[in-house]
Amino acid sequence: MIRTDFLLLTALWSAVAWPAASPASPGTAAVVQEILDGNELFIERRQAHLQEKAFVPELVRTRNSRGQLGFAGGAAGRLNRFTQLRLGSSCFLLSSGQILVSGQQNGCTRSSRLSTRGTNYLITLLDDGGSEVAVLEGSLELQGLADAAPRDEAPLLVAGGSRVRLSSEGRVIWQRPLTAADYAAILQGPLFQGFTELLPGMPALEAFLRRRFPGVLPATPRETISSDPLVETINRHRQQSGRPALQPLPPALAAQNAAYLAPVLEGLLTSSDCDHDRSRWGVFQSRMAMTANLMPTSEVIACPMPAGAWNPDVIVSRWMGSSMHTQILINRPRARSIACVKLERSGRAVGICTLWSPVGGGSP
Structure with a gap:
């Protein structure tokens, strides 16, 4: 029937x-x-x-x-x-x-x-x-x-x-x-949380809510500057070079970035070789390019050091002394967002900052 x-x-x-x-x-x-x-x-x-x-x-x-x-x-x-x-x-x-x-x-x-x-x-x-x-x-x-x-x-x-x-x-x-x-x-539900692509009607919705229920919308502005010390230092150098500040990743992408970096940082702390895990990096890039509107396009490493020697100003100054790292952190026009993750264990510390750009549109 x-x-x-x-x-x-x-x-x-x-x-x-x-x-x-x-x-x-x-x-x-x-x-x-x-x-x-x-x-x-x-x-x-x-x-x-x-x-x-x-x-x-x-x-x-x-x-x-x-x-x-x-x-x-x-x-x-x-x-x-x-x-x-x-x-x-x-x-x-x-x-x-x-x-x-x-x-x-x-x-x-x-x-x-x-x-x-x-x-x-x-x-x-x-x-x-x-x-x-x-x-x-x-x-x-x-x-x-x-x-x-x-x-x-x-x-x-x-x-x-x-x-x-x-x-x-x-x-x-x-x-x-x-x-x-x-x-x-x-x-706070699944149709708003985690999305990074803007809604065309969001400004009208926000204006409506501010009139009707002013306490519902978060007080923070849509674009904020990260309080992470490494990011603050990088953005200070970008400002001095006339570049816009890099924005923090949306929470959902930041969580995926941290999950990707966890085993990479563990490997750096247990290895004498301070280098990128290119296999994991390639897989992570491809996955994000297929499932998000931002994708990781480059990363910089703060090699393992005594935890007491961790100093964001010194770390970023070392990066600025390298033409390759300067190109990554300052001179790539499509870079929009950044997330830095630090791992500290047994008196040693290591960190990686990942820069993200919009999906598509050519080189980062």
Whole structure:
């Protein structure tokens, strides 16, 4: 027996995806901008890579990974783990999971259509077949669907700061305001934490929250200068050379950087050879280039020394005395971020600073 929900999905898909537009038309293509937590993001059955495009009517899905898509019209969509959507010429069709949309991009489920001229909204599909829509800022029109056609009822206008619970048939069960605690949970959740690619609608969302819930947003500026002594010293030399300060890595990338460096630093402390672990470095570079929008492009080593002799000014001065290290730390225009990790054990210390640049675009 063919399941009713499968028939509805098929009918709805025909409505949203046909006739298909050309790849250049708004809404017909999505570019993979970021992949987090591994590489389990797929376009149809193939594993997706950064900057790869998906076209109507291709299926985009995640397993135990998260990702961000850039839609052709300029909007972005962040997919939580175990999310599945199919691209359409008038909207995407979300069939499982959760997506955050930022910008002008319509979304559909099998029982509803969400139309917007540009906003930040969240769709979550529930286990009972229903869904929940949270409009974080702006507004959207929510139209119930029956057999892929609009219901004989006026669309519901959902204003920013509201969430709506829908039944599996697309009928409104309740509508409630989003609280400060709701926003805090969303901003600290998987669709915000760890991402480095900016959302096009983030400035509007931040402005909305400052008016409505000023205590929800962190007080720190988006770009900060690292307080790590080595980084401070490097940035002081960069300032003297007229170069912009290197920014700290986003927390998710900093954690991966530290995990990569842990065995490398251990090896340096137990070996008499102060050199790069080129095999690990190559693997780490390749992995980051495929799963993030920043990748490590160079690293400098503070060779093992007595822990009491550790002095950031002396270490960076030694690097500045080397033309190769000066080129890495000062004269590579695409370098954007830096992370330094120090390991101290049994009275000895060693450290490595890794410089990161945007993925793609030529030499670092």
